[in-house]
Amino acid sequence: MNKSRAVAVVGTFDSKGEEHLFLKNRIEGSGLRVLTVNVGTKEPIPFEVSYDLYSLMKKNGNLDDGNRDKAIQDMIREGIKLIKQLCRDGKIHGMISAGGGSGTHLCSSIMRALPLGIPKVMVSTVASKDMKHTVGTKDITMIHSVVDLLGVNSISGIILDKAAAAICGMTRSQWQPDTEKRRIALSFFGFITKSAEAVKRELERMDYEVIPFHANGTGGMAMEELASEGYFHGILDLATHELADALMDGYCSGIGPGRLEPAPGKEIPRLVTPGGLDCAVLEFTRRHIPEEYRDRKVFFYDFRSAIR
Secondary structure (H helix, E strand, O other): OOOOOEEEEEEOHHHHHHHHHHHHHHHHHOOOEEEEEEOOOOOOOOOOOOEEHHHHHHHHOOOOOOOHHHHHHHHHHHHHHHHHHHHHOOOOOOEEEEEOHHHHHHHHHHHOOOOOOOOEEEEEOOOOOOOHHHHOOOOOEEEEOOOOOOOOOOOHHHHHHHHHHHHHHHHHOOOOOOOOOEEEEEEEOHHHHHHHHHHHHHHHHOOEEEEEEEOOOHHHHHHHHHHHOOOOOEEEEEEOHHHHHHHHOOOOOOOOOOOOOOOOOOOOOEEEEEEOOOOEEEOOOOOOOOHHHOOOOEEEOOOOEEEO
């Protein structure tokens, strides 16, 4: 038993109290400590919690629960502040939540404030949908609840139990890299794999550690975010293909204004090449090629196709 490590169970306890109490009990039963954080925007809540942001914000006049959209945004803001402080103070070593559409949005927004490597598990009724706005650039583990969350039953209990086991295993894991090599971030994607492999071999021969990022929109932004946090000593931006997709509204277009822009005071050496700028990845199949692309070279993958 490792009682020194703790998991934050964060959720809308006003509507999903039974589910989060189940998670709490399963995690504590495995030997880890639990801090419960209520981020629901209504009352009452069915059990005593470690931090009740609803009551605290109502008392301080920081929550307008008559305006649902604003209440959720206010709760996200205060939830981020609390969870970051708990993490900085070493009081939590992982976070788990369960929710429907709104709960997933609220709790995953708080999760994304946690640093890389802190376990993050989100049980969600909408996990089978496009999760790019939910996960963003973070290492969040999404678990589809399969059934809706309306208390604990013989199916939801199985899912929640496995999710609790997952966060316990992740929180106990304390692997650390045993290298002190200088790190180079490398962007690439399928069309330039051979180039990326050759570059990686040469950099490793020079005793650098190469950290690759898939240039799929999110990958490029994750690279920029980690660079701003000081993870890298240099960047080889081999695949700037995301810029082409941004122009074409392609599959890899999810970049923000910070792509190719170093954070102030975080400038590091960066070499940029036009890898993949001659193609765009679009979502159409072999049987449904848009007419405007039929005279182009088309490379088929799965539900995606690349055009040149």
